[in-house]
Amino acid sequence: MSDVADSVPTPSVAKEATPRRAACVVMGILNVTPDSFSDGGLHADTTRAVKHGFTLAADGADIVDVGGESTRPGARPVPPGEELTRVLPVVRELAAGGVRVSIDTMHAQVAQAALEAGAFMVNDVSGGLADPRMANIVADAGVPYVLMHWRAPSHRMQRHADYQDVVQDVHRELRLRIQELTSRGVREEQIVLDPGLGFAKRPEHDWALLARLSSFNALGFPVLVGASRKSFLTTLYDPACQVPAAERDAATTAVSALAATAGVWGIRVHNVPANRDAVRVAAAWHAGDREADRADTAQPDPAQAR
Template sequence: MGIVNVTADSFSDGGEYLHRERAVKRGLELRNLGVDIIDIGGESTRPGATRVDPGLEAERVVPVIRDLASEGVVVSVDTMRAEVAEAAINAGASIVNDVSGGQADPRMAHVVADAGVPWILMHWRSNGEFVHRASGGNDSGTRRDGYRDIVSEVSAELLSQVDYAVHAGVDPTALILDPGIGFAKTADENWALLRALPHLAGLGFPVLVGASRKRFLGSLLAAADGTPREVSERDVATAALSALAAAHGAWGVRVHDAQSTLDAVTVAQAWQQGAQP
């Protein structure tokens, strides 16, 4: 899954693809590289970001989605708002990627159910407002409390989100789970969830990993004086993580730099299969 942020303030590429033409060009470039899904978002979830007006969010993403879908590109819309998801689906989006996991907008489940499209449910222990505040060692958001057992608690909460979605009429075969790497979680908690990918995949749903360029990778690769690795210099680490995620059961990885991740995953697949693809 290749990321195209149609935003002014995303942590990695804010403003780079804010204009429709540049966003569409980038989406086509990613598709031509071999990316399966282009994820279009109009609201940043970086630490310190503030929510944008839903009208502006839709204004950013809908034209880009319409243009890409008309070119046969498989597009997902990255939104927490039902009205934006609905407009995006009408424009040609075929997947809804909801970082709130259905918690931010109670109408989202009904929009997804009516449209019959896949729904990515991400785990995020928010304070209920789904604003994006920087907080200590966490990458994004605020947490209600700590974890005693990160893997079991995230698993249980994801399955609770699944129950809610199915009760609202969403086909369970259309659900994809995302453990929410970097969302109100410490670096140690992120690594624990990544190590637990086989367990998460064993819950019975496809699992998406979104760790591209995140702060815990910058901290892992910090300089001797503790300065985190720059965001733009985290793609090799992201590619390595993506290859490991693919080898340990992830259905997909959501990344900024597609080429390095595609190369890494291809090498990992050849290693596992023992033959040239």
């Protein structure tokens, strides 16, 4: 399992609920789906999914995020019953084996069943908009809840990629969701914010959001970044090249290092070892910066030495 430092509490994170590390948290992606954009079908049966979940944990994932519905652009909704069939056996086995499991779902029914099966966290890409019952489930359970910026279901979300100022607009819409959820009993210390890269956003929006991650930290909540293998990364390459999702890992790792250096709470990734190293680099960078500051403070003032 991960060798990062023990949890340390911060004012905006419940010590007993949401993991907080000296280094950025690494959330490993486990898609139990036939159609996810990067790894659809690779872990679609329980045996392979459970094996991969334990591999993610052994590779250093602090959390394994299990999802049974693709949210790639154009994806169609999956009935909750089918989603439950996909994810529950996986959640149950991983949790029984000591893995910290997050359930990636927009459906309150699935979230509740997964929590009962051993998940400790809900990752809702709709931020509670897809299923109004989600707020009650999360409030009653008292578990950590990832609230992502979302405007519409995957099959039509790109029609809503229209912003005056993407950073300010996403800030405003997240604040509205926080107000709604807390009015229904979700505690602020349960909430983790996700700016929703790729969801109702064009590449230029995603890059603008990443460039302003510090402004999301300033909202006072832990921030999760999910950039792994997403299509906006292809803007880095020759437009004539069709770069497969699995070949975007180097770009993902660079984003992870920058995001961790910017102080985000966590990153959600497919390739755990490479991104764990990115997090370690960011932690060492910060440690070196603090050491340099101490050294500068200890230096005598030349003006006083004369």
